[in-house]
Amino acid sequence: xxxxxxxxxxxxxxxxxxxxxxxxxxxxxxxxxxxxxxxxxxxxxxxxxxxxxxxxxxxxxxxxxxxxxxxxxxxxxxxxxxxxxxxxxxxxxxxxxxxxxxxxxxxxxxxxxxxxxxxxxxxxxxxxxxxxxxxxxxxxxxxxxxxxxxxxxxxxxxxxxxxxxxxxxxxxxxxxxxxxxxxxxxxxxxxxxxxxxxxxxxxxxxxxxxxxxxxxxxxxxxxxxxxxxxxxxxxxxxxxxxxxxxxxxxxxxxxxxxxxxxxxxxxxxxxxxxxxxxxxxxxxxxxxxxxxxxxxxxxxxxxxxxxxxxxxxxxxxxxxxxxxxxxxxxxxxxxxxxxxxxxxxxxxxxxxxxxxxxxxxxxxxxxxxxxxxxxxxxxxxxxxxxxxxxxxxxxxxxxxxxxxxxxxxxxxxxxxxxxxxxxxxxxxxxxxxxxxxxxxxxxxxxxxxxxxxxxxxxxxxxxxxxxxxxxxxxxxxxxxxxxxxxxxxxxxxxxxxxxxxxxxxxxxxxxxxxxxxxxxxxxxxxxxxxxxxxxxxxxxxxxxxxxxxxxxxxxxxxxxxxxxxxxxxxxxxxxxxxxxxxxxxxxxxxxxxxxxxxxxxxxxxxxxxxxxxxxxx
Numbered sequence: 001x002x003x004x005x006x007x008x009x010x011x012x013x014x015x016x017x018x019x020x021x022x023x024x025x026x027x028x029x030x031x032x033x034x035x036x037x038x039x040x041x042x043x044x045x046x047x048x049x050x051x052x053x054x055x056x057x058x059x060x061x062x063x064x065x066x067x068x069x070x071x072x073x074x075x076x077x078x079x080x081x082x083x084x085x086x087x088x089x090x091x092x093x094x095x096x097x098x099x100x101x102x103x104x105x106x107x108x109x110x111x112x113x114x115x116x117x118x119x120x121x122x123x124x125x126x127x128x129x130x131x132x133x134x135x136x137x138x139x140x141x142x143x144x145x146x147x148x149x150x151x152x153x154x155x156x157x158x159x160x161x162x163x164x165x166x167x168x169x170x171x172x173x174x175x176x177x178x179x180x181x182x183x184x185x186x187x188x189x190x191x192x193x194x195x196x197x198x199x200x201x202x203x204x205x206x207x208x209x210x211x212x213x214x215x216x217x218x219x220x221x222x223x224x225x226x227x228x229x230x231x232x233x234x235x236x237x238x239x240x241x242x243x244x245x246x247x248x249x250x251x252x253x254x255x256x257x258x259x260x261x262x263x264x265x266x267x268x269x270x271x272x273x274x275x276x277x278x279x280x281x282x283x284x285x286x287x288x289x290x291x292x293x294x295x296x297x298x299x300x301x302x303x304x305x306x307x308x309x310x311x312x313x314x315x316x317x318x319x320x321x322x323x324x325x326x327x328x329x330x331x332x333x334x335x336x337x338x339x340x341x342x343x344x345x346x347x348x349x350x351x352x353x354x355x356x357x358x359x360x361x362x363x364x365x366x367x368x369x370x371x372x373x374x375x376x377x378x379x380x381x382x383x384x385x386x387x388x389x390x391x392x393x394x395x396x397x398x399x400x401x402x403x404x405x406x407x408x409x410x411x412x413x414x415x416x417x418x419x420x421x422x423x424x425x426x427x428x429x430x431x432x433x434x435x436x437x438x439x440x441x442x443x444x445x446x447x448x449x450x451x452x453x454x455x456x457x458x459x460x461x462x463x464x465x466x467x468x469x470x471x472x473x474x475x476x477x478x479x480x481x482x483x484x485x486x487x488x489x490x491x492x493x494x495x496x497x498x499x500x501x502x503x504x505x506x507x508x509x510x511x512x513x514x515x516x517x518x519x520x521x522x523x524x525x526x527x528x529x530x531x532x533x534x535x536x537x538x539x540x541x542x543x544x545x546x547x548x549x550x551x552x553x554x555x556x557x558x559x560x561x562x563x564x565x566x567x568x569x570x571x572x573x574x575x576x577x578x579x580x581x582x583x584x585x586x587x588x589x590x591x592x593x594x595x596x597x598x599x600x601x602x603x604x605x606x607x608x609x610x611x612x613x614x615x616x617x
Contacts, residue, residue, distance in 0.1 A: 018205035053158030064168035100171035132157035231258035281372030399431035489528025508576040517544035541602035547595040
């Protein structure tokens with residue numbers, strides 16, 4: 001498998017290409033060389049035969065003239081014939097060519113010794129001889145024949161002329177095997193040279209390809225390392241050629257990529273940190289409205305802490321019909337106020353949902369960013385503000401209406417009746433004092449809300465403080481035959497607090513207990529140190545009419561009354577418990593109320609023990 005992989009490498013391709021180019025070039029050169037060599041050999045051979053034929057023609061011309069005139073015969077023993085035969089045989093021995101001397105009639109009058117003697121006097125009917133006797137000089141006078149023994153031979157017929165007439169011909173047959181053997185030897189030498197050259201070329205190609213592919217392999221290894229996240233390695237630059245420039249460019253790219261990824265990771269961590277710690281919920285969806293990113297706050301709002309959300313439909317999570325949540329074309333930001341109520345929750349949460357589409361050039365909308373803002377408290381505050389304004393308006397309008405009506409009655413003549421006028425003036429004074437109390441409580445609450453109410457803390461004995469509270473209400477307690485009992489727990493030590501404001505809290509709680517406890521009832525005040533929370537717990541309880549369970553959660557709201565008509569007739573403004581809660585919160589404590597209808601009420605507030613520097617013990 002590794003070998004097959006090698007044949008697919010650039011190095012092998014370069015070697016093959018280099019060898020093929022050399023092979024192709026040498027093939028062209030070889031073909032041209034062999035053809036040129038073969039043509040040269042053949043031309044030289046033909047020219048040599050032609051020269052021999054011309055020379056023989058000059059030698060045998062006198063003999064053929066004498067034969068033409070009939071002065072000689074073909075019989076042996078004739079001196080002229082013997083001389084001709086000796087000349088032909090000597091020529092054969094020197095040049096190793098077969099020779100026939102032919103007269104004008106095509107009769108053979110002499111032949112070299114390899115021919116049988118019986119051939120003398122016979123006619124040579126070959127075409128080349130016939131054309132030569134006709135003095136037709138063209139390439140047809142030369143032919144290449146293959147003998148019965150498989151050897152190739154060159155045949156030539158040269159006409160012998162005298163005074164522009166043909167008196168005979170010289171017929172020459174020469175073997176070409178030596179020429180072809182020489183050509184084959186040259187071909188073998190050339191082929192061996194090609195093979196040696198190809199081997200050297202392949203070796204040189206391996207070396208050259210290695211010099212090219214080695215830096216490329218190094219770059220490939222570096223690319224693999226970069227793909228795995230290792231940006232510390234550098235490619236060695238071997239030179240200033242194209243590969244060296246590529247190596248340098250890759251090193252620069254690696255450095256910039258490392259820096260870019262570092263910046264990207266940093267920005268990603270910042271974004272993840274921002275998303276995680278945002279007070280608003282954030283959900284990212286794809287183009288099919290499937291959740292791809294959701295932060296922790298959104299999970300808390302949707303009660304998905306331990307449940308997977310990725311891949312789920314956004315509108316299923318929000319509990320909204322899709323087409324009611326978003327229109328078909330999402331081109332701008334959309335705000336909706338919805339109520340989310342998890343299955344196990346008693347009350348829902350009001351959430352403002354902002355849908356912002358994500359656009360990509362040439363693609364369109366590819367998803368949405370959904371921001372969830374929990375506006376439950378804002379809505380409750382806004383509702384409380386509206387109720388507060390309405391309650392203040394109502395609380396002020398009632399005494400003002402009473403004052404106005406009584407003043408109009410006095411102006412209409414009731415002033416003349418001293419007894420009636422005195423009663424009207426008393427009612428007017430009471431309503432005015434009621435308004436003063438209301439405004440005073442509102443100013444007090446305003447200062448507490450705006451943190452303008454300064455606490456003048458001092459060390460106070462708890463038992464002394466509670467005894468003084470009981471003394472302030474002793475007259476009312478005696479009138480109603482209500483018993484009061486004060487208990488101080490063991491280990492209760494003095495505590496740092498604002499005595500006036502805590503007295504105001506105790507007065508409010510005791511006053512409420514007296515108001516809503518029937519004659520002959522009982523009120524208890526208990527103070528003890530809580531060792532666990534290092535605080536002072538003071539409890540005021542009674543056995544009065546109590547508070548219905550449905551009203552307990554709202555009892556500390558401003559202007560909230562369980563029995564509005566009775567509370568107003570008793571002179572209450574509905575702000576006492578609200579003021580008490582704010583005073584306790586300003587001390588760093590807490591207050592709670594427990595009650596059972598027709599069985600009494602218990603209010604407990606805790607104040608932390610502080611060191612001299614103001615820190616909790």
